[in-house]
Amino acid sequence: MPPALDLSSLPLPALEQLVAELGEPRFRALQLFRWIHRAGATSLEQMTNLPLALRERLTTSAQLAPLTVAEQQESADGTRKLRLRCADGASIESVLIPRETKLTLCVSSQVGCALGCRFCATATMGLQRNLTAGEIVDQVYRANALRPADDRLTNLVFMGMGEPLANFESVATAIELLCAADGLDLSPRRITVSTAGVVPGIRELGHRLRQVGLAISLHATTDALRDRLMPINRRWPLAALFAALREYPLPRRRRITFEYVLLPGLNDSAADVTRLCRLLDRLPSKINLLPYNPCRTDQPDLLRPRAEQLETFAELLRARGLTATVRHSRGLDIAAACGQLVVTGAAATRHGFEHPFPGACRRMSRAGRARGAASTGAERTGQYVSTGAQPQRRDRSAQQFSDRLPAKPLN
């Protein structure tokens, strides 16, 4: 289990309460917060402007539990995957994706995932546990420490292992910590939360963090197919999902991103184009079309599309007035796909965990898990980058985002 009182998960008011209980002045909390979230300190010993007596008392009641980098892999295309070990031995993965003038970090929100999407390798792990807010922000600090000196993180996406909105409180707290003026002061506009369709979480996100980007893993235009591909649809079918999206308090000039993995013979028909148009009618939106990359040996009916099938489907959508972008695989040679990450074998540690949406998702059979775990790295997929003209100059908000990140390594 994660530590009972993890300092890096605590917002500033909670740190102020903690230091007050220890008989210390309030400004000590701000010092502590800045050490953790601005300087990326990994131990209390590093916090040299805090009195030794306070550090010793903190050690008895709380702790920092930084992630450790267990493994790094670098793709031929520059994508880098980090396997990070939590204090309790659980392992997660984060992915750094360079793209033109952008450097995006894809972070995980859970160890494994309960939602059982058929096209996803993470689903084969089942859900082990939620990550704490501290473990989520620490993925940013560890990745930031490892990035080349001439690279700057520009974007953060919650598209790694797990369903972010099934771990809403930790994800929201992590975003607030990362955006805090006394921390990294990241812009929420450069952060995207991707969900398979957890409707209550979408509503909560709109209330609490409407400035962050919202992405929906859609992948089907009928409940019948979406039920098969994404069991979460049985709990919140398309009508419920789109009702929530139409009520979402989207900021001006922002759009909801719809991720659509093209599966030949399943979701690539002319009727799908028509239904997509109907679903997205008058909803500020853009569609990212992704090729399916086979990642599980237990899903033989899911096929990878040819490049021309992706382009044809995109053209059909564009002809109907939708904004559609084809994205191509990145990090294929290191199994670094967003949402298709997996930690198996000795690196994975199972924990008991109550299913967040009982009845919504099929439990993976033991045999199914074994088959999924048996898939090789080469069988899994990679990250995606969009085709077509990319901006050659970093946009202003991206520049501002990166400039707030510490230039020097954080660990």
Ligand code: SF4
């Ligand atoms: S695609 Fe996302 S929500 Fe679905 S099983 Fe994979 S990690 Fe979970």
